[in-house]
Amino acid sequence: MIIEDVPCPFCGCLCDDITLTIKNNRIVGVENCCVLGNAKYLSKQRLKHPIMRKEGKWVEVSFDEAIEETARILSGATRPLLYGWSGTYNEAQVTAVHLAEELGALIDSTTSVCHNPSILAIQEVGHPGCTLGQVKNRADLVIYWGCNPIEAHPRHLSRYTTYADGYFFENTVSDRKVVVVDVRESETAKIADEFIQVKPGGDYLILSALRAMVRGRGDVVPATVAGVKKEQLQRVVDLCQKARYGAVFFGLGVSMTRGKYKNIRNAIELVSELNRKTKFTISAMRGHYNVYGFNEVLTWMAGYPFAVDFSRGIAFYNPGETTVIDVLARKEPDACLVVASDPGAHFPKTCIEHMAAIPTIQIDPCVNPTTALCQVQIPVAITGIEVAGTAYRMDGVPIRMKKVVETEFPTDKQILDRICERVRELNGNG
Amino acid sequence: MGEILLKNAWVIDPISGINGEMMDIAMDGGRIVEYVSDKADVIDAEGFLTLPGGIDSHTHTSGTKVNFGRYMSPEDMRAGRTPKKGAMHVTSGYSVPTTYGNSYKYSALGYTSLVEGAMAPLEARHTHEEFAFTPLQDSFANVLFDGNWGMLGAIEEGDIKRAAAIIAWTISAVKGFAVKLTNPGGTEAWGFGKNVSCINQTMPRFDITPTEIIRSAIEANELLHLPHSVHLHCNNLGTPGNYTCTLGTFDIVPDLNDTRQTLYATHVQFHSYGGSGWSDFCSKSEPIAQKVNMRPQIVIDMGQVMFGRTTTMTADGPMEFNLYRLHHDKWSNHDVELETGSGIIPVNYRKKNLVNSIMWAIGLELALLVENPWQCLLATDNPNGAPFVKYPEVIALLMSKKYRDAEFATVHQDTGKRVPLPAIDRELTWHDIAVMTRAGQARALGITGVGKGYLLPGAEADIAVYPIRVDDIDPAQQYEEVIKGFSQTEYTIKRGRVVSRRGDALVHGENTTFWVKPNVPSEYDMTHDERFKEHFERYYSIRMSNYPVQEEYLHRNYCIRTETDLSTTHD
Amino acid sequence: MTYTLNSGRVIPQGAFVEHKISQGYREATSVLFIHPMDLFQLGIESGDKVRVTSAAGSVVLRTEETETLREGCVFIALGPYANAITGGYSHGTGMPDYKAIPVEIEPTDDPVMTVWDLMEEIGGLRYDN
Known part of the structure; x- marks a missing residue:
């Protein structure tokens, strides 16, 4: 028996296009699923x-x-x-x-031990967000900050962002830019148009620098911020302001480091600021x-x-x-x-x-x-x-x-x- | 739901033509009946004012954005905490109470039916989950179509029947009740951070104007014979000078239905503003009310603002962003792919603020200047203008010039130059209030046929008994008594059971979700329409088969089936 | 010297989430990723074991070199090994410091414990049936 359009009980992507083959009341075949979901479906223990x-x-x-x-x-x-x-x-x-x-x-x-700080930040300053289909159809700039979807949410890029079919795109891969901010060159960082390798604990500083630059106060930003050159930050600000629709996704790399909810608050306020210039949304990469x-x-x-x-x-x-x-x-x-x-x-x-x-x-x-x-x-x-x-x-x-x-x-x-x-x-x- | 006899009820039931009669009301099996046996439980209403159960035709109590209003506002949650007590669960929240909180408080005010003003179809399951935990009221959901790509595409092609077919598929898939348009065209434009200025501006993405969306949705709505009319939140909410846009919108509404209005315009207070900016902001309630008086095909609700803290929440994403830029408090936004948007910000309406004072006056003016109470219903767009717990105060203000004057003396001193309120002497009657809080809603929603809004045999036994002896009170003078009387029922009866007594909820359950299912000929059934399916699978982020709200979410429900004019043989 | 330890999700750890008692999970979550220059400074090679010590505790891990990290930064998949050196203090936020933990690293010949060993060390009882 084949069952189509099954939602996957693994990560927050909740991909609902899984096809399962069932034989003798057991799952014997899994299609469309990532390696994480696959392992769960086929688990016997x-x-x-x-x-x-x-x-x-x-x-x-x-x-x-x-x-x-x-x-x-x-x-x-x-x-x-x-x-x-x-x-x-x-x-x-x-x-x-x-x-x-x-x-x-x-x-x-x-x-409590994943996006608790994100919620605290939202309770302070709100949350400009959207459903994932909005990003899929519209976002020409995707920023993954402190998260590594290729390993933690493997189909996020193919279903909702970089590789997803979008209404407003002729060529989804070349028409979208990807920025990754992380302390290490993760798998996701390797496919980024811009990879900002921040020093651990430096997210707050980078966010503050970006906010200053978006507000036209780049003059207060020093030549290097948390290990990142000002020129690179300027390139990212330009990408943000040129975008028709920017979508920020952030993970535990921002919520678990020192500063915690203040990091997220800074990220949300950057997004609120960018909304005065173009369209921007921000979303947490929820785990389970x-x-x-x-x-x-x-x-x-x-x-x-x-x-x-x-x-x-x-x-x-x-x-x-x-x-x-x-x-x-x-x-x-x-x-x-x-x-x-x-x-x-x-x-x-x-x-x-x-x-x-x-x-x-x-x-x-x-x-x-x-x-x-x-x-x-x-x-x-x-x-x-x-x-x-x-x-x-x-x-x-x-x-x-x-x-x-x-x-x-x-x-x-x-x-x-x-x-x-x-x-x-x-x-x-x- | 055994037999009950409610004795000595002083009844006002406008739909049945009863205006203050001492009656006994018999109930059995959840309905009002002619007689009950002598085994019936007897409740003595002691001559108190007895009305059909209250119906809120536009409120925000359930679903994604309401819950996000709670989620982002622990300060509001702390402002309304109650412990477990008897049958009542713990509740939290003042302007956006938890589902139990909403249900208990509405019940204490005598309300037995609620229309959720805005449900995004993609997230409908959430609304229905919350309906299930709103145990003391029946629920209805307005379904947002303002940015629906399928419907807009059909309108762009000039194919009204296809638009109607898409509405029919969607509304029954998501178990909704009515067609809602919020800032039509604007919420879709907001997908790229834009808006539309008024009804004649062409949208960025579709080659149509809000005028065409509104007209076409109205025609489609009537082709489907839906119980309720199109439910419209006009373009340009909250901007100075928007009254011309509102008048223009009312002008394009045809009169297509003999039994009810053709357009329900909601929270019109927010759409009745004059001035070219905040400095010369003023009331334009008079031209708006005159227009409504001339156009029986329109019913409005007040969207009354009351002073104090509350939370604003609407599908009108661009409007909330503008409001955020004024208030600089926290701002949430949630755009829904291919369908609509939404925004939330907390606000504090202050008497010291001239604009807020003018807004407060405009809502009252609309209710007092619209001659026919059936055409202007009482609502605050809960919680946008004020939390619904302020309804008793709104009622008292409408019934007492003295109270209005007393309040007026405390608002911003320049208000008098900007509003006509002080010159209006009208004081509404008990009957007017009964119309504006239940009978008018039942008729406007088209739900008298399912037993809502009246108290004759056959009706649902939804009844509110208020501790008010009408002959003993002069509402024009004793407005404090009016407020007190409407703040807490003596008995609220839902489907033939006493569910609330002097403010305390007594039991749970029996709530029903009402939804519509137009009977569409097979050539108009979108389930099998290849173009519709292909578009859906390509651009939505969930599969079409996972979109419809399953039966499991409707533990108790009532499906209103309608016959449609879509069949090709009608051409 | 003091290193900065981060933890996070990786594919092998995620794939063994339903099998946390397995050898695979143990291997996926007890690897310390470290820059080759740092290994050089420690005088060991990729694959050698180290004892990692923070203010909250210490744990033995196997090293694996990677140039995706800056020098002075080390990384471990989230799991019981990472938690053995994570403190419960949350700065009043509810969230402990799972990232950017200052740690000392020294070569060791001590064994890498099993997940059951770690749980029994804090008072648990393994279930082996």
Whole structure:
């Protein structure tokens, strides 16, 4: 059986043109997909049963027992932390928010350690953005800043930018210019018309210099800025001002370095400034295929895109205090539920040390480093392959993920619904 | 949804011709019925003012840009926090509340149906997800067509039927309710940072003018027999001197429909400005209202501005950018490929600001100068002019000259020279208010046929009971009582259940999404149109098969099917 | 001398995301990319092991030379090895310093740990079934 137009559950590009060949309820062929998505579709490794640590050993348990234990741990905790969410679908995330509200828990997502600073910057100065098709059809200048799409979002260039068919282009490759800003000559940098190799931590300075030059105050810019010659910056400014439509995409190279949200704020303000001269947009290269979906869900349900603390009875948001890294560094949580993410592989050591010290539960199809930190792990169906549901592309376009094979495994939503129901009973709100 | 008998209700139901009668209203199965058995639950309305459930015919509560308004504004979220209480979930937000916040607050004001003013088709799934979490109101979505390449291309070719076919395909694919044009031509031009100046300027990309877009969309809308008319946000919103553009727009509207208007012009306050710049900015509500009085084919809503902080959000991307250049506060923009744009900025309307004071006056003037209340509906373009929680104050201002004068004394001192408001003595009646907040909306939206906006047997049992004894209050004098009375219902009944009582939501669910599906002959079905498909696959960033909003997003819904005049045999 | 360490996504790391316990993931995420001149200064060759130490901790990695980096800058794929030397302090932003971490580098003969070893070192329990 051939299934066409399948949205890929890997990265924020959410390519929805994948063709899958299914034989005996298995994916045996993948077309149109990048190497990352391909590996996920063809992956065979997974956890087969719920597991629980008993007397220092892992044992297999039933779903009922695992859910009961999870509900018991969470309802008994005074400072529960619910974390993850970027690898599952909106409908499950909604249940997660209701669970957090019921528990008075702190709920945060992987956003906290990827584009959290981008959101903080947007909350300061806004966000001139667009859908990706707008870039595809119109952008004659694409700037990749602190990101490396060829390795992290492999089809971004062919679907949405440099190599994509665009309405206003005769020849999409030659009619579009690409600028890459990075500390290293990444794979993407190699195809750039201009590669700005900035010294680590120099993004803010480069952005300030560009802003000054766009405003006609190039005289204040020194001959070299963060290792970059002024002549090159002038060439880039000229490219920007000559463009009919410039599209900036930025990644963790800007959001994770010192300065953090101030770097992004500077980039957004450069784009706002350029809009006085021509058309410019700026977009974050979101990582997980549904990291943006969680931001949307938590926003319409609680008012904020991440890091919401329900412990006061209202939705309280104070990044730096209610963000997962800080709360773990302070060793506050006394129980933790991890769903659809892998902090074991992605958090600083000091933070996961605390997760290992408290009862932590993971809901995830695979064994991963976080497994080692847990007391309980519940395997589930894989969203976008075994479960249908909503995901939001990096530009906010919602797409329905498909179910292409049957599974015996329960969905994230079913497990979370049962935990939520049991917690309500244990709390006496049944 | 068992049997309920609402006794001793002092009813105003303009559609049914009831203007202040003490009645008992029987409900069963979510509808109003002739009789109920003696097993019915009895609710005593104690002679309080009882109206059909409120309908907001133009509000922004759900979808991409509304949620981005929340996302970018933690300061607004903090300004309206409520804890979990009974059936109510935690809420956040003042001018852009969370979905539960919107739903509970609207319900406390007696509103049972909401029209999302602007849904980008590509992102429709998002709007429907939020509708699902707006549990106490039925939802309707205006679908943005102002920059729709398919429709504009068909208009450019002079093929109205093809334009209608594209509208039909899109609106049913995205489970929308009505055709919305926001700054037609302008949002597409904004794709390259441009705009159109008024209705007769040719667009950069298509060889047509806004006039042609508006006329053609109206004709297409009527060919499809959609319940609502074209819903228009005129060109040039917010610019001094734009009233001529608005008058010109009203002039090109034919009268094509016997049962309702042919054009719904929204938030007309923002389109009634005189002057050549901000220094001589003034009200032109009088010529606008006169034009509406002469043209029964037009219905407008006020777009009232009230003082204080709020968030502006519209599909009109270029307008928001201009506003950003005035305010220098944060600015978000979100252009949607092949379809439309959008922008968001926070604003603070201040009494000390002359322009803001004039804007406040213009909205009220429109409502007072348009003679027929069925032609000027009460709305603030929530949250653009003000958050909807200000509706009770707007009502009180319209009912009391004394209140208007008291307020007028506190606005910018030069306002009097720029607006006619102080000279207007009209005070609206309870009946006028009932028209302008529900009956007029139901008729203008074309949804009386599905049981909205009235209280006779057969209607949906959507009812608002306000703690107001009409005979005991003189609204012209006791405007504080009017505000208080409309701020919190005694009972809000949605589909035959009490959903809100004295400000608290009691239950969840039963909300329904209404959408339209024109019955299009196969030769006009775009699903099988090779040219349409090829264009779609080439220029959209998602596949055509992934575009339609799936049934899963419509857990409860009501599909309004229409017969169309597209069949070739009609030629 | 002090080097500046950056981390980021690379294809081999991404392709093993669903197999983080595998040899492939371990190899993809425990490589330190470094400029040949820096290797020369350290007196080692590409492929030799180094101990990388930051304020937050230390970890053994295998080197791989590349001229795509400036001298003094080193790079590692994101993952548990990078995190072993990432601190939890976020400057009040919620975001730890995953990029531009000052590190010391010295040659070593110590082994590169497995992912399970790293997790057990901080109190976890491997699942080998």
